[in-house]
Amino acid sequence: MRRHVALALLLVALVAGCDEEEPLPPRPPPQAALPPPSAATTDTFADSGQCAQCHLADAGPVLRDPAGHDISPVGTWRASMMSLAARDPFYLAVVSEERQEGDAKQVDSTCLRCHAPAGHVETSGALTFEELLTGKSPAAVLGRDGVTCALCHQIKSDRLGTETSFTGGFVIGPDRAIYGPHNSVVTEPMQFFVNFTPTFASHMGRSEVCATCHTVIVKGVVEQATYLEWRSSSLSPGKPCQWCHVPQVDEAQNALSEPISKFPAGLAARTPYGRHEFMGGNAYLLRLVAENEAWVQSGIPAADLQRAIGAAEAHLRSAAKLTAVGVERKGGGAAxxxxxxxxxxxxxxxxxxSRRMWLHVVVRANGKVVFESGALDRAGRLAGDDDGRVRKHLDVVSSQDRVQVWGATLVDADDRPTHRALAARRVGRDDRILPAGFAPTGMDVTRTATIGVFSDPDFQPGSDGVGFTLGSVPVDAEVEVTLLYQTLTRDLIEKIDRGRTPLTTQFVDMARASPPEPVTMAELRFTIP
Ligand code: HEC
Ligand code: HEC
Ligand code: HEC
Ligand code: HEC
Ligand code: HEC
Known part of the structure; x- marks a missing residue:
């Protein structure tokens, strides 16, 4: 008998021992504030502040839409995540974790390539993370300028669309040509002020320019395939990334026609004219930047950031449409x-x-909630959130403690979820909703594959449906459906805290003070008769 108890205790100790992680070192103090923007000119680049002399709106009407909004390249781009790519506290925290776990040199040459691309190119790939965070060299200043004007506008047509162009494989010229969409431009002002020659090049309007950074394949694992997804959809090739992300219309959807530089005065208007919004869904990080300007030192006017937060939320509301089908009574219940x-x-x-999306469904009868799925609990978690396991795809939700969450998860060598690209071995799950007409060919078949979706007949190109079955529902019950989006989970913030670097402390303190609330993408209301 006693032997049994001892054995059981030993087993308990062993099991606990397996699960228990090493005690964590104390949290280091947070990272010091980043240096503010400054000027840098090199043989290849100039910082965005220099372009602002002519391509940023001032008090006058030029580079503004009829409603008076700043639609200048600098005014719109600077309050986007593209300009913030190297000051982004979430990004910086994850790089610091990667460096702690791996070979710092390899991490730097991988992770700075797209987020600090001008600094990376300037040093032929040798820019270090320390230099990016604190350095005064031109490469560090250009690196902190994120996906800066002179980087994107010097991407050559060489390689575009081919495998070698992906994962930061853009080619930057030595000839100081700044490519743009317009023919016969006035070249002297730019040559004189910044020693670049504005040059017509049709490739700036193609998705393949964006593809260089929006196809992220790290050590054979496809972390991001936004471009490959697009080229497998029916939007390719007619509706490129620019069609939605550099819109040629104003906020009222009227076509824009505007001079593209405020200097020299009196330039003729050019059509089409694109707004450098680069709006995605990351209202959350824009908010963290706005709230922590003292640390981020972006130099972006607070009003511009507020406008960009609103625009990102509005952009999310354009991303999806909800409909209810097959609403029926089934005995005392409903479906x-x-x-x-x-x-x-x-x-x-x-x-x-880290992005995810789900349906919050609330059914009310006589003012009382009779069914609810997809609510966050007080700790900000959803039913089924489990750090250690890959979430399962659902086609039907039949109880309140279940929720279908669309997203992708990378897994490590032990098949456990990881947020670190360099620890990932494969994609463990991907049930994100496919774009319209999705029909990948060749290598894209595996690189954009849906993973973990079984027996779900309405998971189709362009849409997915989730069935709800309710055990008992009073008559005239009101159903309220909200599609929600979240940049990252609170669990991930806590996981990053275990990184124990000055940058993880910094990011986690910011994120705990202002957690990532879900953003509404679409709403729908109907009655079950
Ligand atoms: C090939 C280009 C490329 C490389 C290389 C790259 N990234 Fe990124 N990264 C991106 C793009 C593009 C996004 C934005 C995607 C989006 O908004 O959904 C991004 C987003 C992120 C985000 C989320 C930021 C946010 O604000 O939500 C983190 C964190 C991040 N990257 C970390 C890293 C780390 C760590 C490395 C090195 C292992 C790395 N990246 C290497 C292109 C790259
Ligand atoms: C001194 C003013 C000035 C500065 C500084 C300046 N530009 Fe320009 N830019 C111009 C003018 C003028 C044009 C041509 C306008 C026209 O012909 O309609 C132009 C045109 C362009 C075009 C369009 C080219 C085309 O063929 O479509 C791009 C892109 C561009 N500039 C980018 C930049 C970038 C990037 C910087 C900073 C490195 C910069 N400019 C700095 C004045 C300037
Ligand atoms: C990620 C790439 C990217 C970045 C970064 C970028 N641009 Fe552009 N820019 C474009 C694209 C794409 C177009 C439109 C091309 C088209 O529609 O054919 C464009 C167009 C332009 C034009 C011509 C105006 C128009 O809409 O016709 C100017 C001027 C310009 N950019 C200047 C800038 C300046 C200044 C910055 C920095 C604040 C900047 N760009 C940052 C991609 C970029
Ligand atoms: C038909 C319009 C449309 C086209 C074309 C389009 N996008 Fe988007 N994109 C959106 C909308 C709407 C969102 C916001 C929803 C979201 O975040 O997924 C978005 C989001 C994004 C995001 C942020 C995703 C996230 O949640 O972090 C990135 C990055 C992006 N797009 C890049 C691209 C690239 C690169 C291309 C071309 C290969 C492209 N988009 C083509 C409409 C478009
Ligand atoms: C040099 C690399 C590079 C190129 C080229 C590039 N991007 Fe990006 N892009 C990034 C990085 C890095 C991020 C993420 C920054 C972050 O969140 O920290 C990003 C983020 C975005 C986002 C997400 C913004 C959000 O708020 O969620 C959109 C949309 C986007 N890019 C569109 C484009 C489009 C359209 C093009 C082509 C005209 C393009 N990008 C070209 C590197 C690039």
Missing amino acids: FRIIVENQTGHKLPTGYP
Whole structure:
């Protein structure tokens, strides 16, 4: 008998021992504030502040839409995540974790390539993370300028669309040609002020320019395939990324026609004219930047960031459409199916795998909630959230403690979810909603594959549906459906805290003070008669 108890205790100790992680070192103090923007000119680049002399709206009407909004390239781009790519506290925290776990040099050459591309190119790939965070060299200043004007506008047509162009494989010229969509431009002002020559090049309007960074394949694992998703959809080739992300219309959807530079005065208007919104869904990080300007030192006017937060939320509301089908009574209960239609040019959600989307469904009768699925609890978690396991795809939700969450999860060598690209071995799950007409060919078949969706007949190109079955529902019950989007989970914030670097402390403190609330993408109300 005693031997049994001892054995049981030993077993308990062993099991506990397996699960228990090493005690964590104390939290280091947070990272010091980033340096503010400054000027840098090199043989290849100039910082965005120099372009602002002519391509940023001032008090006058030039580079403004009829409603008076700043539609200048600098005014719109600077309050986007593209400009913030190297000051983004979430990104910086994850890089610091990767460096702690792996070879710092390899991490730097991988992770700075797209987020600090001008600094990366300037140093032929040798820019270090320390230099990016604190350095005064031109490469560090250009690196902190994110996906800066002179980087994107110097991408050559070489390689575009081919395998070698992906994962940061853009080619930057030595000839100081700034490519743009217009023919016969006035070249002297730019040559004189910044020693670049504005040059017509049709490739700037193609998705293949964006593909260089929006196809992220790290050590053979496809972390992001936004471009590959797009080229497998019916939007390709006619409706490129620019069609939605550099819109040629104003906020009232009227076509824009505007001079593209405020200097020299009196330039003729050019059509089409694109707004450099680069709006995705990341209202949350824009908010963290706005709330922590003292640390981020973006130099972006607060009003511009507020406008961008609103625009990102509005953009999310354009991404999906909800409909209810098959609403019926079944004895004392009811059933219905909610169809989510993807209105974007790629999977929904796309991009960085921390994004997720789900339906919050509330059924009320006589003012009382009789069914609810998809609510966050007080700790900000959803039913079924489990750090250690990959979530399962659902076609039908029949109890309140279940919820279908669309997203992608990378897994490590032990098949456990990981947010670290360099620890990932494969994609463990991907049930994001496919774009319209999705029909991948060749290598894209595996690189954009849906993973973990079984026996779900309405998981189709362009949409997915979720059935709800309710055990008992009073007559005239009101159903309220909300499609929600979240940039990252609170669990991920806590996981990052275990990284124990000055940058993880910094990011986690910011994120705990202002957690990632879900953003409404679409709403639908109906009655079960
Ligand atoms: C090939 C280009 C490329 C490389 C290389 C790259 N990234 Fe990114 N990264 C992106 C793009 C594009 C996004 C934005 C996707 C989106 O918004 O959904 C992004 C987003 C992120 C985000 C989310 C940021 C946010 O604000 O939500 C983190 C974190 C991140 N990257 C970390 C890393 C780390 C760590 C590395 C190195 C292992 C790395 N990235 C390498 C292109 C790249
Ligand atoms: C001194 C003013 C000035 C500065 C500084 C300046 N530009 Fe320009 N830019 C112009 C003018 C003028 C044009 C041509 C306008 C026209 O012909 O309609 C132009 C045109 C362009 C075009 C369109 C080219 C085409 O063929 O479609 C791009 C892109 C561009 N500039 C980018 C930049 C970038 C990037 C910087 C910073 C590195 C910059 N500019 C700095 C004045 C300037
Ligand atoms: C990620 C790439 C990217 C970045 C970064 C970028 N641009 Fe552009 N830019 C474009 C694209 C794409 C177009 C439109 C091309 C088209 O529609 O054919 C464009 C067009 C332009 C034009 C011509 C105006 C028009 O809409 O016709 C100017 C001027 C310009 N950009 C300047 C800038 C300046 C200044 C910055 C930095 C604040 C900047 N760009 C940042 C991609 C970029
Ligand atoms: C038909 C319009 C449309 C086209 C075309 C399009 N997008 Fe988007 N994109 C959207 C909308 C709407 C969202 C917001 C929903 C979301 O975040 O998934 C979005 C989101 C994004 C995001 C942020 C994803 C996230 O949640 O973090 C990235 C990155 C992106 N798009 C890149 C691209 C690239 C690169 C292309 C071209 C290969 C492209 N888009 C083509 C409409 C479009
Ligand atoms: C040099 C690399 C690079 C190129 C080229 C590039 N991007 Fe990006 N893009 C990034 C990175 C890095 C991020 C993520 C920054 C972050 O969140 O930290 C990003 C983010 C985005 C987002 C997400 C913004 C949000 O708020 O969620 C959109 C949309 C986007 N890019 C569109 C485009 C389009 C359209 C093009 C082509 C005209 C393009 N990008 C070209 C690197 C690039």
